[in-house]
Amino acid sequence: MKLFIGASEECDRKAALEIVNQIKEKPDSVIGLATGSTPVGMYQNLIRMNHAGEVSFFRVKTFNLDEYVGIPRAHPCSYYYFMQENLFRDIDIPADAVSLPNGNAPDLEEECRSYEEKIAESGGIDLQVLGIGHNGHIGFNEPNTPFDSVTHVVDLTESTIQANSRFFDSIDQVPRQALSMGIKTIMHARKILLIVKGADKADIIYKALRGPVTPEVPASILQLHPNVSVYVDNAAGVKL
Ligand code: F6R
Numbered sequence: 001m002k003l004f005i006g007a008s009e010e011c012d013r014k015a016a017l018e019i020v021n022q023i024k025e026k027p028d029s030v031i032g033l034a035t036g037s038t039p040v041g042m043y044q045n046l047i048r049m050n051h052a053g054e055v056s057f058f059r060v061k062t063f064n065l066d067e068y069v070g071i072p073r074a075h076p077c078s079y080y081y082f083m084q085e086n087l088f089r090d091i092d093i094p095a096d097a098v099s100l101p102n103g104n105a106p107d108l109e110e111e112c113r114s115y116e117e118k119i120a121e122s123g124g125i126d127l128q129v130l131g132i133g134h135n136g137h138i139g140f141n142e143p144n145t146p147f148d149s150v151t152h153v154v155d156l157t158e159s160t161i162q163a164n165s166r167f168f169d170s171i172d173q174v175p176r177q178a179l180s181m182g183i184k185t186i187m188h189a190r191k192i193l194l195i196v197k198g199a200d201k202a203d204i205i206y207k208a209l210r211g212p213v214t215p216e217v218p219a220s221i222l223q224l225h226p227n228v229s230v231y232v233d234n235a236a237g238v239k240l
Helices: 008-025 040-051 079-086 108-121 158-167 183-187 199-210 218-224
Strands: 002-006 030-033 061-064 066-068 127-130 152-155 177-180 191-196 228-233
Touching: 002 008, 008 030, 008 040, 008 127, 008 191, 008 228, 061 108, 066 079, 108 152, 108 177, 183 218, 191 218, 199 218, 199 228
Parallel strands: 002 228, 030 061, 030 127, 127 191, 191 228
Antiparallel strands: 066 177, 152 177
């Protein structure tokens, strides 16, 4: 595991460079993406480098980790909307090269199966971007999700609903379910890029990286992945 602790902007820049280098090495890379506040600065770096001609996403395919169940794609809180706003509309990626699980599919179980299949048919994920939740979740894999889980329907925990309510007008509007890649799906990625920011993540990143590997802390499984880079800002890295 490669661990970098430094200024938040340095984390954004270095993490973006890892993605750019991946794409330079393999222009048709398959990249797994995350939403949330953590990767926004990194996405801004990718947009800047794309505009500067330093990287092209024209042959890249992307798969997002997760999506809420039951809110329309056009809703400002959908992860589809988030990705359009924070990355896709500003880079040269073709519209049909981006995938998110469809939280409005008539059969959610079938949607999960076909998402998993689509990832496999694309050749598998070359590089997966992750953030971490306060309870150690990755994607929407909450504590005690089996390590062998693949893309599945998730009942969100109270703590995740609370944390995500900051993006909604009220907590009642936060969906109670989501679709998420499983822990096994994530671990199958050939490379993983975990970004962690803020003093409120200091305890959980310490547990995830230095504590036992346990389903109680889903991100702790990353200790067993052979190719992980972790970018932690100074505030989150105080215990490491
Ligand atoms: C987002 C995702 C989540 C977030 C995590 C951290 O697609 O799957 O696991 O990465 O909840 O969220 P932020 O970055 O908002 O602290």
